[in-house]
Amino acid sequence: MGNKYSMFFLGATLAFGLAISAYIIGQAAIKATKENNICVKGSSMRLVESNFAHWSGTFTVTDKNQEKGLDKLENARKTVEKYLIASGFEAKELSFGRIYSEASYEYVTDAKGKTTSKFSHYILKQSVSIASPKVHIIEKVSRESTALIKKGFEFSSSSPSYIITDLDKYKMELLEEATINATNRAKVLAKNSNGKIGALVSASQGIFQITAPASSDISSYGEYDKSTIMKEVKAVVTLAFSVE
Numbered sequence: 001m002g003n004k005y006s007m008f009f010l011g012a013t014l015a016f017g018l019a020i021s022a023y024i025i026g027q028a029a030i031k032a033t034k035e036n037n038i039c040v041k042g043s044s045m046r047l048v049e050s051n052f053a054h055w056s057g058t059f060t061v062t063d064k065n066q067e068k069g070l071d072k073l074e075n076a077r078k079t080v081e082k083y084l085i086a087s088g089f090e091a092k093e094l095s096f097g098r099i100y101s102e103a104s105y106e107y108v109t110d111a112k113g114k115t116t117s118k119f120s121h122y123i124l125k126q127s128v129s130i131a132s133p134k135v136h137i138i139e140k141v142s143r144e145s146t147a148l149i150k151k152g153f154e155f156s157s158s159s160p161s162y163i164i165t166d167l168d169k170y171k172m173e174l175l176e177e178a179t180i181n182a183t184n185r186a187k188v189l190a191k192n193s194n195g196k197i198g199a200l201v202s203a204s205q206g207i208f209q210i211t212a213p214a215s216s217d218i219s220s221y222g223e224y225d226k227s228t229i230m231k232e233v234k235a236v237v238t239l240a241f242s243v244e
Contacts, residue, residue, distance in 0.1 A: 037201055038189055039240045042182025044174045047213065050162035050229045053138040056129035057145055060154040062121045066101060069124045073099065076153040080128055083148060088137045089130060097127035135162055135229050161226040164210070167233070171208060174235035179203075182239040190243050198242035206236035 059076045063069035077096060084094055101124045105117040130138060138160050148155040164170070183197075190197045207222040211232050217223050225231060 036243050037240050038186050038197065038243050039238065040182050040185045040189065041206075041236055041238050042178040042180070042185060043234065043236045044177035044181060045232055045234045046170055046174055048164055048170055048231050048233050050135050050164055050231060052131070052133050052165050053135040053160050053162045053229075054129065054131045055138045055142050055158060055160040056127055057155060057157045058125055058127045059148070060123065060125040060156075062104075062123050064121045066122045066124075069101070069122045070099070072153070073124045073126060076151070077126060077128075079151050079153075080148060080155070083145070084128070084130070084141065087141050088134060089132065093130055093132050095129045095131075097129070100125050135160075139229060159227065162229050162231075163226060164231065164233075167210075170233050171235065174208075174233060175205065175237060178235045178237045179239065182237055183241075186239065186241050190241075193243070195243045198244045201240040201242055202238075203240075204238045206238065209234040 057080070059073075059080055061069055061072040061076055063072055081091065081094060081096075085091060101122055104120045104123050106120045107115050108118050109115045130141075132138060142157050142160045145157045146155055186197045207220065209218050209222060209232075210224045211217050211234070212225045212228045213230055213232055215225065215232065217225070
């Protein structure tokens, strides 16, 4: 009976030892596999000029009589249109929005301290917007159009938005450059370890970042700055190679 139990414990011990050995060998294999790969990031950047822009402005007039106010607004519209065409745009590039009209009231307090509202005047306004590839003219108009105030009405200018419509073309070029950059980095690292890179194991693309020149802004979902005509378009790739 004693021999029977002894054989049982001996077998169990051997089985446990084999399992531990298999685990250690497996972990070593995993570690060796990981050590035989090299993972690098590559980047590329291109300074690109926006080729399309959007801008808008609003002109405003006031009058106690709404009909006279509408006449004033129409004259202001013609003045704005003439100014923008003289700046270099075509009439078909201009888009005028709907007319807004609202009554303005002033509050008067009498000798007894009672406050009442009293009609003051009408405020009428209209917007004009331009979407055009003439980015430099839009940039100039956005800065100088407030000079229209001298024409007898209020004018406010919004900040332009500049975009790159053929961005996909640059993305492909940048991905190619970033891949070459990552590959060269991997070669240098492998060489310094007395090895050389082998087959590509994996590759992944990062999020494109489109920022103002010299900006360090980045985000996990990708930046797209629209405030400047010139932009930096940046691409990042991550490559893993086997090492021989």
